[in-house]
Amino acid sequence: MNKLTLKSGGGANGVFADGNDAIAWAAQDSGVGYISHYPGSPVNRVLDVLEQDQDQYDYLINHALSEHIAALASMGASLCGARTLLVMKHVGLNIAADPLNYSAVTKIKGGMVVVVGTDPGARTSTGEEDVHWYAPQFNLPLLEPVDVAGVYAAVKRAFVISEEEQLPVLVFVPGRIAYQSSSINRVHEKHQQRHYKFSKDPENLINVGERAVHNHRDHVLRMQHFQQQIEISSSKYSTTATYGVVTRGATFSVCCEVIESLALQDKVALLNIELTHPLNINSFLDFAKNKQEIIVIEDQHGFLETMIKREAFGKVSCKVNGKNIFPAWGEISDQQIREFFTQTFDCKPQNSALSLDINCPERPGTFCEGCPHRPAFYAIDKALAEIKQENKSSGATNDNDTIIGGDIGCSSLPPHRTDWLLCMNAGIGMSQGIAQLLPEQPLVSTGGEGSLFHGGLISLQSALENNINLTHIIFDNRSIAMTGHQDSPTSSDKVDLGKLLEGIGVEHIFQADPFLATEMTSTIKKASKLTGVKVIWVRGDCALQPSEESLRRLKQRTLFLHNEKCGGCTLCYSQLQCPAIIKNKNTQQLFIEMNQCRRCAACLDICPNSAIQVNDVDSINYENN
Amino acid sequence: MKIINLIIAGIGGQGINSLAKVLAETCQALNYDCQFTIHKGGAQSLGCVYAEFRISKDKLPVLGQGIPKGQLDYLIALDPWEALRHAALSHQETRLWVETESQPFFMERSKESKAEQIDLPQNQLKKTPLNIQWRNYREMSQQQTGSIKMANYFAGLDCIKALKISDKTLFDKLFFQLIKKARRF
Numbered sequence: 001m002n003k004l005t006l007k008s009g010g011g012a013n014g015v016f017a018d019g020n021d022a023i024a025w026a027a028q029d030s031g032v033g034y035i036s037h038y039p040g041s042p043v044n045r046v047l048d049v050l051e052q053d054q055d056q057y058d059y060l061i062n063h064a065l066s067e068h069i070a071a072l073a074s075m076g077a078s079l080c081g082a083r084t085l086l087v088m089k090h091v092g093l094n095i096a097a098d099p100l101n102y103s104a105v106t107k108i109k110g111g112m113v114v115v116v117g118t119d120p121g122a123r124t125s126t127g128e129e130d131v132h133w134y135a136p137q138f139n140l141p142l143l144e145p146v147d148v149a150g151v152y153a154a155v156k157r158a159f160v161i162s163e164e165e166q167l168p169v170l171v172f173v174p175g176r177i178a179y180q181s182s183s184i185n186r187v188h189e190k191h192q193q194r195h196y197k198f199s200k201d202p203e204n205l206i207n208v209g210e211r212a213v214h215n216h217r218d219h220v221l222r223m224q225h226f227q228q229q230i231e232i233s234s235s236k237y238s239t240t241a242t243y244g245v246v247t248r249g250a251t252f253s254v255c256c257e258v259i260e261s262l263a264l265q266d267k268v269a270l271l272n273i274e275l276t277h278p279l280n281i282n283s284f285l286d287f288a289k290n291k292q293e294i295i296v297i298e299d300q301h302g303f304l305e306t307m308i309k310r311e312a313f314g315k316v317s318c319k320v321n322g323k324n325i326f327p328a329w330g331e332i333s334d335q336q337i338r339e340f341f342t343q344t345f346d347c348k349p350q351n352s353a354l355s356l357d358i359n360c361p362e363r364p365g366t367f368c369e370g371c372p373h374r375p376a377f378y379a380i381d382k383a384l385a386e387i388k389q390e391n392k393s394s395g396a397t398n399d400n401d402t403i404i405g406g407d408i409g410c411s412s413l414p415p416h417r418t419d420w421l422l423c424m425n426a427g428i429g430m431s432q433g434i435a436q437l438l439p440e441q442p443l444v445s446t447g448g449e450g451s452l453f454h455g456g457l458i459s460l461q462s463a464l465e466n467n468i469n470l471t472h473i474i475f476d477n478r479s480i481a482m483t484g485h486q487d488s489p490t491s492s493d494k495v496d497l498g499k500l501l502e503g504i505g506v507e508h509i510f511q512a513d514p515f516l517a518t519e520m521t522s523t524i525k526k527a528s529k530l531t532g533v534k535v536i537w538v539r540g541d542c543a544l545q546p547s548e549e550s551l552r553r554l555k556q557r558t559l560f561l562h563n564e565k566c567g568g569c570t571l572c573y574s575q576l577q578c579p580a581i582i583k584n585k586n587t588q589q590l591f592i593e594m595n596q597c598r599r600c601a602a603c604l605d606i607c608p609n610s611a612i613q614v615n616d617v618d619s620i621n622y623e624n625n
Numbered sequence: 626m627k628i629i630n631l632i633i634a635g636i637g638g639q640g641i642n643s644l645a646k647v648l649a650e651t652c653q654a655l656n657y658d659c660q661f662t663i664h665k666g667g668a669q670s671l672g673c674v675y676a677e678f679r680i681s682k683d684k685l686p687v688l689g690q691g692i693p694k695g696q697l698d699y700l701i702a703l704d705p706w707e708a709l710r711h712a713a714l715s716h717q718e719t720r721l722w723v724e725t726e727s728q729p730f731f732m733e734r735s736k737e738s739k740a741e742q743i744d745l746p747q748n749q750l751k752k753t754p755l756n757i758q759w760r761n762y763r764e765m766s767q768q769q770t771g772s773i774k775m776a777n778y779f780a781g782l783d784c785i786k787a788l789k790i791s792d793k794t795l796f797d798k799l800f801f802q803l804i805k806k807a808r809r810f
Contacts, residue, residue, distance in 0.1 A: 183659070335693070353694040359749065368669055414668075
């Protein structure tokens, strides 16, 4: 049996890297030949690094439009003999799950590494789903590095394991390691150029009937063999202590810092397990021999604790704790671990923290200045309120609220104008059920063009097939903005979205300029009066990816808010909520902070008192159309 | 072993990420061992962003990603709310450099706002026993460079002052190299 320890800690003489760099560099240094991905935090920068260096290496990149496609493309490339890297965020694994369920039975040829950015604490995601349970579901090996240097080592090791075992290998990198930076020692290795070839292999690739059962059996047996052959773990501190701590991933380093700061090195033994699936229990059984009690400290739902209890049942006599003490939600913090050890060992830690009486509210991000989503949502709110009022005036008995179906991405940012924020295409999807049940209630669904191409087109087609009365608003900012401005199909002129919508059978297609909110309001009202599926295609570039026209107006356009004309309605300040419109603390009057203003002039359109003056007002009706 | 714990805090769009990278490279070039973690939300702009640094002249031991309570040595904040957010990590000797002007928060704009009930961060900070140097980084940047966008550079100068790094030329060189590469306008 191989007992391996993944090296971590690069020292001061290495190269500075964060978790994203480490993933990319490990792939490059492993001779990766094919990379496919769908962008998502916290591993959104991996492809930036790989693309930036592409001319120095011999690999191809597939910027797939969904994780499902990315996974299949990666499997195809691996079957041709290429080492492949597949990158996605945790929720992307839900989308890739279908092909990954079958990836093992294909007996891939080139090493295939699946890097998944997980997000305990939901720092950069709509949820903190625990995707560990996919490892036993797919029945694939799972590596969980503890720091940035560990990420580099784990990805390299994963390529080797994958190729040896003909199994894709999962590597999970949580947000706090993906965004951590430290020095790592990079080792460039020379790899022989591979000659890619697809060989017909019906035994493994036509997976149906008896063959499917045979291949499943073969996969299970291969994994059982692998489980017995390899373990990747390391232990620290006392070998004689009767109290044991078991960690995986990011909690390892937090535990080390706490244990050392409380001087508990002689009182505890620590076992960190990096290959958490399939779990070779031998290290744990050795570790548990002289223990009276063991605590498993891990983020989320206690995956490692469950695997340990499953494998060690009846083989250890000590008590094993975990999620009965630490929560299954959020990141396990330094403070929680410190309090636990302080109580368990009755420590009296030197606490030098000041006790301060402070009140600081949460500060989530919001739309940038000049973002097209801001005035678009202003227009949506206004249109729905007016539709509701008109319905009321015409004697409609339904007095329910208006509904805005929400997607994820930048359009979901605070002030959260939509009624739900769950997953990709939840806007167009959930709205269909509501629209069918509550046809009288004013409703629009929303979503970005990234989501549309991810799965939204199918949802739209489904609405058409079912003849659902739905107004869907597509925010086309020509960029996958939230995850770092990756290109979307509309970033170039290759795709004509209007023709595409027409081609799938959408009869009512409207275009709208989000910076002309009054017109957009009228368009939404007009669309809502029609029956069937209506699409409003809102075209406004991301403020951080400005077009030539945006740059021109940034240089040439000036705006001024005339306080003597301002009627104090505060629509621009409290409804539009433009960050560049500021309230003077002393006079309480509003003014435009030109250092922040992106000159989109959305405020000009909504001001009912003509208090905002724009110098090149003549250009406004023609741009963005 | 002396470990210096430092936080640079601000909001999205102020260049915290860039400053953190430059500071880390400066430390590394001067043979410090250094690790840092960037914390940011999903938004491109205006949400809170901060970088936690652990720095030592010796090789760092295994450390968690966050600075434990009571162990923050230096805090450089480009917004007083963001200084307030991390103030609870301070100890008696902690030194803070804090921007005087706060940026729009949006909570004050919503109908259900309870912003009026919360004291201004400047007032809250002044009531603490913390050693604070108030800075107007935006104003310094506006006056010296003609734009507020370089406020992070002036905050960076306070970072190297805190770390007692005398080689400002190296910091300048690395900072302006990165600015040149930056895609944002």
